[in-house]
Amino acid sequence: MATTYEIYRHPEKGLAAAPVTFSIWPYLFAEWWALFNRLWMPAIVAAVLGAGLGFIVRLYSMGVIPFWALCLFILAYPTRLYLAFRGGYWKARQLERNGYSYLGEVTAHTGSAAIAKARAGKLRERARPGGIAFRLPRGLTRVFAVAGLTWKAAFRFKLFLVIAVLLLGAVIGLPVLIKDDGTARGFTQILLTYTLSTITGLLGLSTLWLSCGTLARDIEECQVQMLAVKPIARWQIWLGKWLGIVSLNAVLLALSGASVYTLLQWRATRLPAAEQGILRKEVLVARGSAREPDFSHELREKAEELLRQRLRETPVQSDAERAEVRRQILEQVKASVQVVPPGYSRVWQVDLGLVRYLVGDRPLQLRVKFNAARESASGTFDALFQVGVPQETQLWRTETPMSLAPDTYHEFEIPPNLFDENGVLTIMFVNPNDTALLFPLEDGLEVLYPEGTFGLNFIRGLGIIWCWMALLSALGLAAATFLSFPVAAFFSLAMLTVAFSSGTMTTAIEEGTIMGSDSETGEVGSSIVDSVAIPVFRGILAVVNLARQFSPIDALSAGRSIGWGQLAVAFGQIVVVLGGFFALGGIAIFQRRELATAQGTQ
């Protein structure tokens, strides 16, 4: 990667080079580069933080964080980035302090190549810009100039003001319009779930609108021609616009998020004391979750084995019948694990892993949900729980049966330190009822443990919402590169609708047809249409789920922790992969587009 180097000369020591802008070497070898250049303080800081990286690598090796979260961390390793940008300036200052004088600049891949070029007389005599406190690469300066322009447009056209007022109106107005029922859950529902959902919706629509408008209008009103004839690449124009919009979103999101947070904390003090306690324990926290290991794969294998056995005994001709038999066998196999018949018990073993050290002596919570085979007269069922292993660990059990309603989540606290020396928590449920109860594999039982504070969790949640906004702005800008403003807005909204129709697509994929099937004969519709549509739906779902698999609002409302790793994954999937896809497409079209075919409409 070629970099511009400043060349300095010392009357005795000769020439030296310092990178003007971003340089790859301090990024890749921060500590060594700083040491080599005798920049002691940066070298110490980089070394200390390098040790921090070592810790992250250790966490990865222990399986706490996934591989690509590790990669993302390394790539965005901030000290190295900072040094890569700033290191050249420090070095230049040090050279001047040591009696070097500035000669000019050259472009080269390394410092020694720069000096060689300078010796060969390829030095550009360029006045050294004053105030070199922090120099950006030229390309980035242009990108930021365009981003700044987007900000100015948002302010001058009062767009920022209008959106900010709308968002704040939603934050303050919703709790006034919709009264909560005085419980912690109702309170959370209104003040967190509804307001954050409204903010996401409003901001999403305004982002689409702004991103379509900012580029499409520039093209229609020919202003982009004035940019395109300047030394700025078209990808830089695109990126500058995107950066402007996402930074605007970040500020708006921070503003409205801060309002929600403040309002939440303030209104929480007005709840009854008992409800406040529930709120502090179950919502205004960041709780991690641990479950039983996922053995659905083993269950599917067992179901297939049973299916083969049954088919040998009773052959089935029709495909539809075979699919139905497979489904039923799988349900039977799953039921053998999920269902707890009357008088029987079910044991879960949840491995807390390294979390046991983080939890310390703090209590944990169990979150359970079950379905009942039939209704009870009281509407609830008795439940007996025991946590821990007799003679091995501390033990806790429900002294009197708990009365729990089916089909809903229940959370209750268990004492700390009930897990064994390996961090495995053993939970047993005894069914004293006269009907079978079913604990779903996916969310039948979870162990919740305190992982962090609500404030940071809230910020991470907003971070994921911001990732969605970044994706929407990439979508809008990509559409605006080849469509007029209204058409681009319509196109983007249509794409959004498709993304929200994933339920229909999921159903079609599960049924294997979009044409529907005859429930009596089992015959499905056109196989030709399905052979095209179903793979397409699968592809669309795979892409859409990259963004939809995150649910920060639900997590925040349930007091679930949104880890930094999850945020990094969200950034990777939503911004880098999906946003990058739209960015590449948009930039490619923008690059090829003839910008002067439009006549000015202003």
Place this chain on the structure above:
Amino acid sequence: MAAETTLETRKSATRADGEVVVSVRGLTKVFKDFWNRPKARAVDNVDFDVRRGEVFGLLGPNGSGKSTTVKLLLGLLHPTRGRIEVFGHSPRHVATKSRIGYLPEESYLYRYLNSRETLDFFGNLFHLSRGERNDRAEQLLEMVGLSQTRTRAVGEFSKGMQRRIGLAQALINDPDLVILDEPTAGLDPIGCREVKDLILALARRGKTVILSSHLLADVEDVCDRVVIYYGGRVQAMGTLKELLSRPDTIRITTPVLPRETLEKVLRVIREDVAADRIRVDNPTQNLESYFLQVVEQARSAAAETSGATSGARVAAYLRGEAESPSETDRILERLALPESRPASVPEPATPAGPTPDEARLEELTKAADSAAPSPEPAREKKAEPVDLSKADEKLSSLLKPGE
């Protein structure tokens, strides 16, 4: 002053051995419809070169392909056929654009920025340091007469003021090639004159200027060489002298003569030329010169205006005074300047008119007796004042086949 400069420039028209800045070969642009069917052939097989230091005019009626050519040169449109090189690169080469300044035919500036911010923004794209941006912006605003409206949004400007700020942004990078599309459209006569002076100043510094216009007077005043378009094709190309001079006629201009002297001269001429082929009249100053004189007088009376003021002299950095030029620049500057500056240049001859009659002679010689010269020193202009609004019709009629 300006007219004299024009003549000097015109004299240095043929810099045929200079570096080729723009090279166009077989350039064709066909606009197509949605179904990719040809809709209009805007430029058809055009060839030309523009050399360093030239003021090159693209002349033609509306829709003749001038602006399309300009947009092709800037990479805003892609040629259907043919090749364009600007400074030896494709028009879409990003780094080359740092050497180009462009004023479009309309104001395509951001309406919500004020003039200061506009210049700062475009200066930033050229990676000028903050100090340099500030200096240049101040000089340019002064030059285009907008220093008093620097905080007003460009969207609130009149058309003329928008042209002025557009011109300023085109020059923020001290470009080597300036492409001006209808630069005087919407400008008052003072502004027109200033723009023309600026073009000449740039040319004197070895800058190359491509000027697209259908205003014949503009082109004639400043251009070294012109290409005349009609229907997307080049109809004529060459220096103004080559295109306009009439070798079969001459024109002699003198101060007002006594009647006797004039009769003697005419008698001598009539010995060789038929009386109906001789024309004697007073050269008239054109309307532009007269208008400028009136406004200059008004300005001396210190009348205030809320609009654009008359610009100051050309910005120092554009005159090359802001910084001492490098040796290379100095050599190039010297090479770009004309070798000598002749005191006078023969003007193209006045078209033949009717035979001078005695009464007219009487009237002309009376002026000598009155000894009351015009307040404006008569500038020599070879052409009759042109009705600018009829420019298109004139061009069209000139280009009609068979004439």
